[in-house]
Amino acid sequence: MNIEEEFDLIVIGSGPGGQKTAIQATNAGLKVALIDRERKVGGTCVHHGTIPSKTLREAALTITTLRRNPDVFDFKLKDDMEVSTLMKRLDSVLGSYTDFISEYLTSQGISYFHGRASISDANTVSLTTLKGSSSFLSAKYIVIATGSKPRTPSDIEVDHENILDSDSILSMIYLPRSLTVVGGGVIASEYASIFSLLGVKVTMFDRTSRPLIFMEPECTEKFLNHFTKNGGEYIGEAKYESIKWDSVSQVITKLDNGTVISSDKMLVAQGRIANTQGLGLEDLGIELGRNGAIPVDDNYQTSIEGLYAVGDVIGPPSLASVSMEQGRRAICHALGTDPGSKFELVPNGIYAVPELSSVGISEDQAREKYGNDIIIGRASFDEVARGQIAGFKDGLLKMIADSKTLKILGVHVVAEGATDLIHVGEMAILNNNDVRVFLENVMNFPTLGEAYRIAALNIITKHAERLARKPESRIQNLIEQAELN
Amino acid sequence: MPRVASKVFTLTNDPNSEVSDLSKLIHSDQSIASHVLRIANSAAYGGGEQIVSLQQAVTCLGMNLLGEVAIAVSVQSDLFKAPGFEAQITQLLRHALASASYGKEISRKRRRNVEGQFLCGLLHSVGKPITVQLISTITKEKDLELDKKSVAQLVGAFHRKIAAKVAVDWKLPEQLQVTTIYYKRYESAPSFREESAATYLSQLLASWIINPANFKVNELIKDPVFGFLNFYPDDAEDLLNKKDHVKTMVSAMEI
Numbered sequence: 001m002n003i004e005e006e007f008d009l010i011v012i013g014s015g016p017g018g019q020k021t022a023i024q025a026t027n028a029g030l031k032v033a034l035i036d037r038e039r040k041v042g043g044t045c046v047h048h049g050t051i052p053s054k055t056l057r058e059a060a061l062t063i064t065t066l067r068r069n070p071d072v073f074d075f076k077l078k079d080d081m082e083v084s085t086l087m088k089r090l091d092s093v094l095g096s097y098t099d100f101i102s103e104y105l106t107s108q109g110i111s112y113f114h115g116r117a118s119i120s121d122a123n124t125v126s127l128t129t130l131k132g133s134s135s136f137l138s139a140k141y142i143v144i145a146t147g148s149k150p151r152t153p154s155d156i157e158v159d160h161e162n163i164l165d166s167d168s169i170l171s172m173i174y175l176p177r178s179l180t181v182v183g184g185g186v187i188a189s190e191y192a193s194i195f196s197l198l199g200v201k202v203t204m205f206d207r208t209s210r211p212l213i214f215m216e217p218e219c220t221e222k223f224l225n226h227f228t229k230n231g232g233e234y235i236g237e238a239k240y241e242s243i244k245w246d247s248v249s250q251v252i253t254k255l256d257n258g259t260v261i262s263s264d265k266m267l268v269a270q271g272r273i274a275n276t277q278g279l280g281l282e283d284l285g286i287e288l289g290r291n292g293a294i295p296v297d298d299n300y301q302t303s304i305e306g307l308y309a310v311g312d313v314i315g316p317p318s319l320a321s322v323s324m325e326q327g328r329r330a331i332c333h334a335l336g337t338d339p340g341s342k343f344e345l346v347p348n349g350i351y352a353v354p355e356l357s358s359v360g361i362s363e364d365q366a367r368e369k370y371g372n373d374i375i376i377g378r379a380s381f382d383e384v385a386r387g388q389i390a391g392f393k394d395g396l397l398k399m400i401a402d403s404k405t406l407k408i409l410g411v412h413v414v415a416e417g418a419t420d421l422i423h424v425g426e427m428a429i430l431n432n433n434d435v436r437v438f439l440e441n442v443m444n445f446p447t448l449g450e451a452y453r454i455a456a457l458n459i460i461t462k463h464a465e466r467l468a469r470k471p472e473s474r475i476q477n478l479i480e481q482a483e484l485n
Numbered sequence: 486m487p488r489v490a491s492k493v494f495t496l497t498n499d500p501n502s503e504v505s506d507l508s509k510l511i512h513s514d515q516s517i518a519s520h521v522l523r524i525a526n527s528a529a530y531g532g533g534e535q536i537v538s539l540q541q542a543v544t545c546l547g548m549n550l551l552g553e554v555a556i557a558v559s560v561q562s563d564l565f566k567a568p569g570f571e572a573q574i575t576q577l578l579r580h581a582l583a584s585a586s587y588g589k590e591i592s593r594k595r596r597r598n599v600e601g602q603f604l605c606g607l608l609h610s611v612g613k614p615i616t617v618q619l620i621s622t623i624t625k626e627k628d629l630e631l632d633k634k635s636v637a638q639l640v641g642a643f644h645r646k647i648a649a650k651v652a653v654d655w656k657l658p659e660q661l662q663v664t665t666i667y668y669k670r671y672e673s674a675p676s677f678r679e680e681s682a683a684t685y686l687s688q689l690l691a692s693w694i695i696n697p698a699n700f701k702v703n704e705l706i707k708d709p710v711f712g713f714l715n716f717y718p719d720d721a722e723d724l725l726n727k728k729d730h731v732k733t734m735v736s737a738m739e740i
Contacts, residue, residue, distance in 0.1 A: 039715055048596070116717060130711070132718040160592065161599035162540075171598035173660065174537050177544065248505040249544040264544050
């Protein structure tokens with residue numbers, strides 16, 4: 001085996017996790033190689049996932065705002081403008097973003113290799129180029145950050161023409177009149193709400209009673225209301241019996257409840273599986289977990305010393321933000337430096353229309369842990385001046401606090417801007433603040449952040465009512481408790 | 486009445502016929518496809534929605550309107566009339582259909598738009614039958630006789646210019662305009678560069694399945710277009726292995 005070049009670290013995969021890992025390592029003075037099977041850096045996040053879907057979302061929101069206010073903007077869309085406009089914007093965003101990343105990685109001294117990587121042993125990676133020639137690179141450490149791809153159930157024939165997955169959905173060159181979405185998770189909800197906003201008749205179905213089942217029911221209810229108001233339909237507790245393209249123009253879906261859905265196109269969003277194919281992990285004795293995920297320890301190290309894995313390839317939560325932090329921590333562990341205290345809080349961000357975001361624990365989790373010793377504060381965005389101005393009146397911020405200490409336990413938001421707004425709550429929880437922090441300090445006005453103040457005030461009011469209350473019978477207590485919450 | 490027009494007429498007037506037959510017919514011929522797109526996007530038929538795919542045309546126009554358009558196309562079109570050159574026309578259409586079918590496989594592998602690539606493959610050589618038709622008309626008018634080689638040379642010399650003019654004059658979707666003009670020079674396409682490369686590859690593979698004796702597989706697989714589209718050797722092998730599938734699709738779609 002001829003080693004072509006020696007490095008301190010080889011990172012396989014150039015998505016967010018891989019990039020952050022490589023940059024962290026070069027900052028620590030390591031000689032780093034970054035390998036990707038695609039010519040352009042960025043991984044699925046940039047080319048098929050996060051960036052394209054968010055770009056599409058922003059374009060859809062802009063177009064919708066203009067379309068809904070023709071008197072204000074004196075604006076009329078050309079009939080044939082939508083898709084070409086959306087796609088051009090997407091291309092320019094992707095182009096400038098990948099160019100920026102490439103230049104940045106080069107400026108950091110990271111060596112980029114375009115090819116397929118296979119791990120020969122704990123310190124050697126075989127690299128196969130597009131032309132099929134192979135060479136070997138060696139390193140003290142290897143980090144796998146190869147991400148994930150859409151999971152396709154064996155009984156659905158995803159042809160990327162009529163039945164699409166979350167990779168191919170963005171390649172559509174025209175807006176279909178109707179779209180069926182299989183799934184009720186993050187990707188399904190994001191695309192369903194975006195296409196619904198663009199005027200496509202969207203039908204989403206899933207086994208769960210409501211979409212985004214892991215989010216606060218009050219928030220998903222708001223999301224569902226919004227989705228329905230835009231013409232979307234959600235069919236819960238339903239499984240497909242068959243999904244077929246009729247060879248003419250429609251995808252025909254038969255559900256187990258007897259419903260038959262006919263649509264121009266279908267999006268299959270049934271989770272994701274890890275990209276581990278071809279890495280040679282089986283030969284290294286690494287047994288893969290659910291959906292092909294690579295098992296790692298708390299330091300993101302596999303069962304082989306010096307071989308790490310981060311991001312989607314190790315399984316949920318499959319968030320770019322988490323992948324990046326995992327990459328940083330893997331390098332800290334490899335170098336024996338302190339990564340800081342283990343992160344417990346991971347904010348959830350769902351870029352549906354409207355956005356949903358949460359941090360900390362849910363009401364159900366809080367009740368399980370604290371019983372009735374919790375207080376819920378709510379801020380409806382029609383009470384928030386900025387919400388009124390921006391037209392986000394149907395948003396909600398729900399704050400959960402410990403009734404004894406008034407410490408914030410969880411924050412859940414549904415509204416435009418939720419994914420940014422959540423960080424205020426995240427910092428408050430991280431700092432162990434109680435809700436009074438939002439009353440005793442000054443925040444800008446008018447802002448969406450005012451919702452925190454309103455929710456905190458709601459909690460303080462309920463808290464005061466509890467304290468002022470005379471001892472009552474047990475039953476009366478329970479009734480009041482329920483009302484107050 | 487031309488053969489295709491007659492078939493369309495029969496289909497649209499037969500209560501037992503299905504939209505799928507009409508859809509298949511429209512997908513199977515570059516001249517019908519291009520004219521359907523042109524007319525479907527005309528002021529007379531266009532419902533405000535730009536038609537950029539045959540599938541979209543089938544969905545949006547429906548059986549009756551689509552039948553109307555298809556009959557109008559097939560009756561009016563002169564593309565089917567090239568007396569003395571029927572064999573060449575058939576061969577060209579078969580190649581276009583094979584390009585379209587291979588284009589689908591290329592796009593599936595790349596998870597890019599399959600419908601769009603089908604059309605790019607089908608229409609990339611739309612200038613060829615038009616050139617043949619022009620040669621047929623001129624030779625008849627001038628009472629000339631041309632051998633096959635000369636015809637081929639004339640087609641080779643003029644078809645791209647004619648295709649480019651047709652794509653623009655008929656206001657075909659932008660992607661089709663670009664790929665039709667730039668597929669041979671895909672690296673210099675001003676936009677839709679990858680689609681142009683995929684079109685180049687699809688017509689190359691179509692030529693291979695139609696005339697396998699003209700190609701050496703190990704040479705074919707070295708074409709730089711595979712690398713341009715990020716196809717590794719095994720991806721390229723996979724594509725070549727689709728040969729029989731594509732042939733079956735072509736046979737099924739041929740009129």
